[in-house]
Amino acid sequence: MRITELLKEEGIELGVVVNSKAEAIDFLVNLQEKAGNITDKELYKADIMAREENGSTAVGDGIAIPHAKSAAVKRPGLAAMTVPAGVDYDSLDGQASNLIFMIAAPKDGGDVHLEVLSRLMVLLMDEDFRSKLLQADNKQDFLKAIDNAEIAKFGDEVSVKKDSISDESKKSGYRVLAVTACPTGIAHTYMAAEALEKAGNALGVALKAETNGSGGAKNVLTDEEIAACDGIIIAADKNVETARFDGKPVLFVKVSDGIHKPEELINKIINKEVPVYHEERAGNTSSGKDEGAGHKIYKHLMNGVSHMLPFVIGGGIMIALAFLLDDYAINPANFGMNTPAAAFFKTVGGAAFGFMLPILAAYIASSIADRPGLAPGFAGGVIAMNGTNFTGLATGDTSGISGGFLAALLAGFVAGYVVKFLEKITEKLPKSMDGIRPMLIYPLGGILIIGAFMCAINPAMGWINTAISNWLNGMGDTSRILLGIIVAGMMSVDMGGPVNKAAYVFGTASLASGNYDIMAAVMIGGMVPPIAIALSTTFFKKKWSAEDRRNGIVNYIMGLCFISEGAIPYAAKDPIRVIPSCIIGSAVSGALSMVFNCTLRAPHGGIFVFPVVGNPILYLVALAAGSIVGAVILSLLKKNISDN
Numbered sequence: 001m002r003i004t005e006l007l008k009e010e011g012i013e014l015g016v017v018v019n020s021k022a023e024a025i026d027f028l029v030n031l032q033e034k035a036g037n038i039t040d041k042e043l044y045k046a047d048i049m050a051r052e053e054n055g056s057t058a059v060g061d062g063i064a065i066p067h068a069k070s071a072a073v074k075r076p077g078l079a080a081m082t083v084p085a086g087v088d089y090d091s092l093d094g095q096a097s098n099l100i101f102m103i104a105a106p107k108d109g110g111d112v113h114l115e116v117l118s119r120l121m122v123l124l125m126d127e128d129f130r131s132k133l134l135q136a137d138n139k140q141d142f143l144k145a146i147d148n149a150e151i152a153k154f155g156d157e158v159s160v161k162k163d164s165i166s167d168e169s170k171k172s173g174y175r176v177l178a179v180t181a182c183p184t185g186i187a188h189t190y191m192a193a194e195a196l197e198k199a200g201n202a203l204g205v206a207l208k209a210e211t212n213g214s215g216g217a218k219n220v221l222t223d224e225e226i227a228a229c230d231g232i233i234i235a236a237d238k239n240v241e242t243a244r245f246d247g248k249p250v251l252f253v254k255v256s257d258g259i260h261k262p263e264e265l266i267n268k269i270i271n272k273e274v275p276v277y278h279e280e281r282a283g284n285t286s287s288g289k290d291e292g293a294g295h296k297i298y299k300h301l302m303n304g305v306s307h308m309l310p311f312v313i314g315g316g317i318m319i320a321l322a323f324l325l326d327d328y329a330i331n332p333a334n335f336g337m338n339t340p341a342a343a344f345f346k347t348v349g350g351a352a353f354g355f356m357l358p359i360l361a362a363y364i365a366s367s368i369a370d371r372p373g374l375a376p377g378f379a380g381g382v383i384a385m386n387g388t389n390f391t392g393l394a395t396g397d398t399s400g401i402s403g404g405f406l407a408a409l410l411a412g413f414v415a416g417y418v419v420k421f422l423e424k425i426t427e428k429l430p431k432s433m434d435g436i437r438p439m440l441i442y443p444l445g446g447i448l449i450i451g452a453f454m455c456a457i458n459p460a461m462g463w464i465n466t467a468i469s470n471w472l473n474g475m476g477d478t479s480r481i482l483l484g485i486i487v488a489g490m491m492s493v494d495m496g497g498p499v500n501k502a503a504y505v506f507g508t509a510s511l512a513s514g515n516y517d518i519m520a521a522v523m524i525g526g527m528v529p530p531i532a533i534a535l536s537t538t539f540f541k542k543k544w545s546a547e548d549r550r551n552g553i554v555n556y557i558m559g560l561c562f563i564s565e566g567a568i569p570y571a572a573k574d575p576i577r578v579i580p581s582c583i584i585g586s587a588v589s590g591a592l593s594m595v596f597n598c599t600l601r602a603p604h605g606g607i608f609v610f611p612v613v614g615n616p617i618l619y620l621v622a623l624a625a626g627s628i629v630g631a632v633i634l635s636l637l638k639k640n641i642s643d644n
Contacts, residue, residue: 003120003146007078009139011035016081021089025049025066028079028102037077037104044072044104055237058091059191059259062134063124067103077104078120080142082134099130121190123149125198173228174208176200176269177221181212181236182255189213192235192258199262205270212240217370231269232277233258241367242277243299250277297413304364304412305505311356312508313604318349320601320612356508357385357405361412368416369423372438376419376446380411383454387462405509407454407461415450422446480517480594487518488525488590488626492582495529495564495571508603516599520613523562523600524593524623525586530559530566531623532585532630533578540635559627562606577637585630592622 011031018024029038029045038044047068051057058064079102086096101120123129129149136142178196182188193209200207208225211218223244226232231249234240235258242250251265251274258265268274319336326335326342336346358381365377384407422445426437490503507522537544537552544552551569558566571578599614613619 003078003123003150004143006076007080007143007146008035009143011037011077011079012139012142013081014136014139014142016083017085018083018087021087024064024081024083024087024089024097024100025052025102028066028081028100031079031081032077032102032104035077035079037075037079038070038072039074040072044068044070047072048102055256056090057188058089058097059188059256060091060095061127062086062095062098062130064089064091064097064100065103065121065124065188066100067105069105069107071107073104073106075104076106078102079104082136084134099124099133119150119154120146121188122194123153125191125194174206174225175230176205176207176233176266177225177229177231178207178209178233178235178258179212179221179240180209180255180258181238181240188237188255188259192255193219195259196233196235196262196266199266203263203266203270205266207266212236212238230272231274233265233269235259235265241303243302245277248277249274300364300367300413300416301409301505302501303367304360304362304409305501307363308356308360309508309603311352311359312511313602315349315351315353315356316508316511317602317605317609317612318345319353320349320609322346322349323601324612354385357381357408360405361408361415364409364412365416365419368413369419369442372423372442373416373419373446375443376415376450377412379447380415380450380454381408383451383458384408384411384461387458388455404461406464407458410457410461411450411454414453415446418449418453419446481591483518484521484590484592484594485587486590488521488528488593489583489587491522491525491564492529492567492579492586495526495567495582500526500564504603511601511603516601516614517594517597519603520598520600520619521590521593523604523606524589524598524619524626526564527559527562527606527623528586528589528626528630529564529571529582530555531627532559532582532634533567533570534559535627535631536635536638539631540638542640543635543638545641560607562604574638577634581630581634581637584633585626585628587626588629589622589626592625593619596622598622 011034013027013031016027018027025045025048029041029048032038032044033041047070048066051068052066056064057066081100083096083098083100086098087100089097089100091097101124123146126149129145132145132149133142136145178193180189180192180196182192189211190213193211196209197207208221209219210221221232221244226244226248229248231251232245234242234250234252235255236252237255249269249272251268253261253265322336322342322345325345326338330338337343358378361381361384362374362378365373365380367373384404419442422442423437426433426441429437487503487506490499493499503522503525507519510516510518534552534555537549537555541549548570555566567578567582571582596615596618598616598619600609600612602609602612610616610619
């Protein structure tokens with residue numbers, strides 16, 4: 001498919017006079033209707049305006065590219081107009097726009113047309129090409145200029161090829177890498193990539209750009225390229241996967257900066273003006289080498305956990321508030337729902353909290369298989385949550401014993417690799433099927449396979465989940481205290497790193513099983529390190545520099561807010577003394593939390609959720625005791641500053 005297959009004469013108008021951005025949009029919407037690309041002008045215009053509210057689609061150099069995915073689009077298409085006098089389109093460079101293309105993309109459709117549109121975006125970065133379009137005398141010349149430019153740059157290829165770097169440069173590796181992405185993944189994504197690669201050529205710097213467009217990631221950066229490069233530019237207005245860049249200099253900018261400031265961004269990387277990026281703020285030993293299987297699994301797991309936590313935290317705190325606001329005496333069996341306020345918090349919080357397992361599974365699968373893994377992962381998480389199985393389906397009983405956190409975890413990984421398998425076995429299909437694969441084959445095949453798998457595995461996972469819950473509930477005092485020591489101590493091992501997160505994930509998973517004492521031990525263990533350091537810098541001043549003492553005050557706040565990372569600068573300077581001291585202090589607090597039977601229904605919040613803690617006064621005692629123990633041990637281990 002060529003660009004001119006999306007742009008017809010009916011959708012072109014040359015020499016238009018418009019007085020405002022709104023008039024320009026109205027004119028182009030009418031052209032889209034005239035070309036037969038849309039079925040509902042008002043709906044399509046509303047979607048165009050919604051996109052404009054996220055930021056102007058005028059990209060500078062006289063170009064504007066309004067665009068939207070809309071249910072009103074019956075077929076992908078373009079409309080174009082030239083405005084010789086220019087129109088104020090809120091351009092980023094302040095210039096009037098005189099060449100405007102409007103893109104109509106189907107809400108749910110194939111991605112072949114996105115490849116065509118990406119080629120147009122690349123061509124528009126060429127000043128000579130823009131001049132030919134503006135000088136065209138008629139619509140035929142306008143279309144011919146597009147055809148000639150497309151053939152000259154891409155030949156008969158269907159997709160954009162990144163061949164602007166010489167073979168010799170490629171052999172020695174790319175010095176600079178880039179990732180570009182905009183919210184819709186249609187226009188700015190490809191323009192930023194082209195601008196960066198052109199600037200790299202002009203500066204003599206081998207540069208490769210990955211585009212995270214609407215059709216998924218293209219020109220994907222390899223592990224070898226990442227390991228060998230000087231740094232990475234992330235020019236994006238939406239989240240992109242960054243764990244792979246751990247340990248490398250990474251520059252984060254808006255996608256518009258990739259279009260307008262490519263030389264400046266590249267020079268910052270070359271001149272080593274960009275800080276090294278760490279996906280985990282502590283405990284990460286990645287050096288840019290190829291990932292091992294363990295690290296890949298951890299990366300996928302953390303992608304799921306990071307997306308799950310807002311549901312767990314927001315929902316969990318609201319549920320905890322419901323119990324705080326309720327009156328137990330009204331109806332003990334309905335505690336949490338007895339008063340209107342409590343019922344509101346419990347209902348809304350429960351709705352959010354209930355999504356934790358599907359979200360976990362969905363984003364693990366998405367980390368493995370990119371966007372196509374999302375739907376199968378979510379479906380698998382829902383089946384894990386409901387405990388659906390074949391026996392129940394055969395008898396008409398769709399309820400079952402939930403497989404819980406472990407089942408959702410398994411669903412995410414299985415769904416992700418199922419989609420990867422489907423991608424592999426369908427990659428030999430004809431090019432004409434490319435649009436069907438992500439929209440039909442991957443979701444349908446993925447959901448079908450993960451559904452059958454989870455229905456088969458759910459009884460076993462439910463049994464395991466029940467056994468773990470019964471074991472935790474049946475723990476004797478000694479075992480519970482030991483568990484409190486372990487999970488709280490783990491929170492201080494790397495203060496935000498893999499060990500810390502493993503303990504935190506265990507605590508949040510226990511919430512779903514009704515074991516609230518574990519979460520209490522986890523949170524108190526994470527609060528101790530910053531507070532212990534703050535106490536030491538306050539009461540043992542001779543052990544610390546003036547700068548350490550000043551910064552130590554902030555750690556009181558960070559510790560009380562359950563932000564363990566406040567201790568990282570101190571641990572980095574003196575890990576031999578700081579980390580063991582904090583681990584011991586956290587372990588003491590975790591043990592006392594278990595001894596005092598403290599419970600916590602909210603997975604975050606620090607001192608702000610203490611009112612909903614079971615036995616809050618004794619919880620404060622446990623926190624104070626562990627913090628003091630950690631501070632005293634640390635101060636005894638450290639020498640006076642004059643002796644260091």
